[in-house]
Amino acid sequence: GAGVSQSPRYKVTKRGQDVALRCDPISGHVSLYWYRQALGQGPEFLTYFNYEAQQDKSGLPNDRFSAERPEGSISTLTIQRTEQRDSAMYRCASSSSLETQYFGPGTRLLVL
Amino acid sequence: GESVGLHLPTLSVQEGDNSIINCAYSNSASDYFIWYKQESGKGPQFIIDIRSNMDKRQGQRVTVLLNKTVKHLSLQIAATQPGDSAVYFCAESGDKIIFGKGTRLHILP
Numbered sequence: 001g002a003g004v005s006q007s008p009r010y011k012v013t014k015r016g017q018d019v020a021l022r023c024d025p026i027s028g029h030v031s032l033y034w035y036r037q038a039l040g041q042g043p044e045f046l047t048y049f050n051y052e053a054q055q056d057k058s059g060l061p062n063d064r065f066s067a068e069r070p071e072g073s074i075s076t077l078t079i080q081r082t083e084q085r086d087s088a089m090y091r092c093a094s095s096s097s098l099e100t101q102y103f104g105p106g107t108r109l110l111v112l
Numbered sequence: 113g114e115s116v117g118l119h120l121p122t123l124s125v126q127e128g129d130n131s132i133i134n135c136a137y138s139n140s141a142s143d144y145f146i147w148y149k150q151e152s153g154k155g156p157q158f159i160i161d162i163r164s165n166m167d168k169r170q171g172q173r174v175t176v177l178l179n180k181t182v183k184h185l186s187l188q189i190a191a192t193q194p195g196d197s198a199v200y201f202c203a204e205s206g207d208k209i210i211f212g213k214g215t216r217l218h219i220l221p
Contacts, residue, residue: 033155033156041161042144042146042158042161042203042205042209043146043203043205043209044158045148045155045156045157045158046155047155048155055153055154055155056153056154056155058154058155059155091209093209093211095211100210100211100212100213101201101211102211103209103210103211
């Protein structure tokens with residue numbers, strides 16, 4: 001496909017469970033970003049990669065959150081021992097260097 | 113297609129002067145706009161936002177102006193400091209999020 005894809009689109013999980021969110025960026029895009037977006041707010045930066053290297057993870061809320069991009073393409077954002085406050089829309093974006101970021105449709109996570 | 117873009121890829125400003133970074137958008141349905149700052153090696157950091165029912169919003173040393181008539185957004189930084197050196201992105205959010213191309217702000221000593 002031509003755009004950024006994310007899966008699953010919706011995830012409902014019970015508190016304490018681990019979840020893995022997947023992002024498939026636009027082919028050839030060097031940079032991949034993860035954001036979290038609360039309802040009615042703009043995307044809040046979590047972490048980003050250039051190729052497979054994680055450049056900045058300062059936005060990850062705590063050590064339950066981690067991300068990887070082992071082959072410089074698909075990325076996974078993992079949340080361990082989910083809590084209700086983790087409920088949000090998680091968005092992925094990709095770009096060619098410092099160019100326009102293209103956002104995926106997001107994964108809406110609901111922790112019960 | 114829809115796009116958010118910046119008028120200038122690079123802006124050089126004398127330290128202490130005010131900076132104005134501009135952005136044009138094309139989606140009239142967008143109702144929320146955000147400015148981000150991205151320093152080298154770091155991810156985009158939120159600076160300030162504005163909703164479409166406002167035309168001006170002020171923060172600490174920063175002001176965002178929204179002109180819906182001409183679909184124009186600007187970020188004003190007062191008394192520019194060396195730490196303001198970064199790439200600045202505008203983004204629009206409505207039914208989807210569109211990030212514009214960045215403007216690199218250089219601070220001259």
